């Protein structure tokens with residue numbers, strides 16, 4: 001799938017939740033992403049009337065949503081995104097059909113859901129992750145031959161996903177023809193369940209074949225957060241056969257987990273022993289110097305992407321990095337918060353640079369919140385249910401009435417705000433895809449900016465949760 005298609009798929013998920021069903025089905029779903037050039041994203045529309053309507057009514061919404069989706073996919077703001085709507089005649093004039101059939105190779109190289117920013121170059125190596133990094137590099141240089149599977153484990157937000165993507169990106173760079181699939185175990189399970197439901201209908205019997213082809217006719221499988229598969233019998237069984245098929249053909253498998261195989265209680269024995277066949281490498285919390293170096297690298301990347309980001313002095317980075325109990329994702333969150341704060345208050349520090357004092361001000365409440373460990377998805381949902389007088393099964397269920405969707409999104413937002421649970425972990429609790437959690441987080445964040453009453457509601461609920 002091309003980068004444009006991946007971005008559009010994610011944008012569609014968001015728009016589907018935001019727009020009335022009729023508008024979404026009639027106008028938005030019909031758009032055909034055809035071509036991207038220097039930030040302009042061309043969509044083919046069915047008629048001049050459709051084009052006018054898109055330009056007048058939906059263009060801005062689509063632009064903002066694509067920007068949000070871009071940031072969520074790649075972890076950096078989507079620079080200048082401009083949607084453009086063209087009729088089939090325009091598309092001939094612009095010669096877009098010709099561009100669509102550009103060399104096979106380029107199209108192929110884009111067919112991946114890897115984050116291009118997660119590479120070995122952007123991964124900072126220190127004592128805590130040097131073994132995992134070396135193992136990942138060895139695998140990237142000799143896929144299917146060095147260690148198979150490579151099993152990476154470690155705490156939340158310490159770089160497992162980053163390293164997996166780095167393996168994939170490196171293999172793709174050396175061999176643009178390689179078929180690489182990155183998937184979380186949660187998505188693997190959801191796809192499997194959907195496939196099983198659909199194949200109950202005999203007309204769809206070849207879906208099973210399609211599913212198997214997707215996971216077995218590839219060169220590299222990167223599967224993230226495998227711990228969620230433990231105890232799910234059908235998924236474990238399917239994964240067992242996928243694993244065997246790939247390994248028998250010397251195809252590389254990289255697995256990540258929050259714990260080593262021997263501590264995964266509900267994991268079937270046959271799976272455990274296969275996970276132990278290759279190499280098991282752990283990632284620990286990086287030391288202080290490495291944390292500073294990681295933050296520095298993030299700042300450099302951010303400023304390269306967006307020169308308007310104010311310069312940040314080393315003492316500010318040291319201030320952030322000294323928060324010992326925070327994982328890298330939390331530190332990145334702190335850095336983002338400092339940048340946002342500085343942007344809003346830049347008139348009050350004439351030096352134009354972000355220093356430790358500014359960082360300290362920006363992060364007044366950030367690190368002093370209660371231990372993130374004591375706040376669980378269940379404890380948040382309990383308080384939210386009480387506040388809105390709804391039942392837990394309605395919040396965690398699939399109903400889409402506003403009376404449930406709104407508290408559900410608030411609960412998702414609060415979990416991201418008060419804890420360092422990953423999107424996948426929260427998604428798993430709500431039985432949804434991680435993009436739904438990202439969307440809820442962004443949506444509530446945006447609404448809070450415009451609506452002081454909502455801000456107060458969220459603060460009240462958060463205060464109750466903190467006790």
Ligand SMILES: Nc1ncnc2c1ncn2[C@@H]1O[C@H](COP(=O)(O)OP(=O)(O)OP(=O)(O)O)[C@@H](O)[C@H]1O
Nearest residue numbers: 122123124156157158159160161162294328329422
């Ligand atoms: N050594 C590092 N160098 C650069 N960035 C890092 C490093 N370690 C972690 N990060 C960054 O921290 C963030 C969180 O990392 P990542 O998502 O890979 O964590 P994870 O271990 O997969 O977490 P989870 O268990 O929640 O899935 C990412 O933005 C990643 O780029």
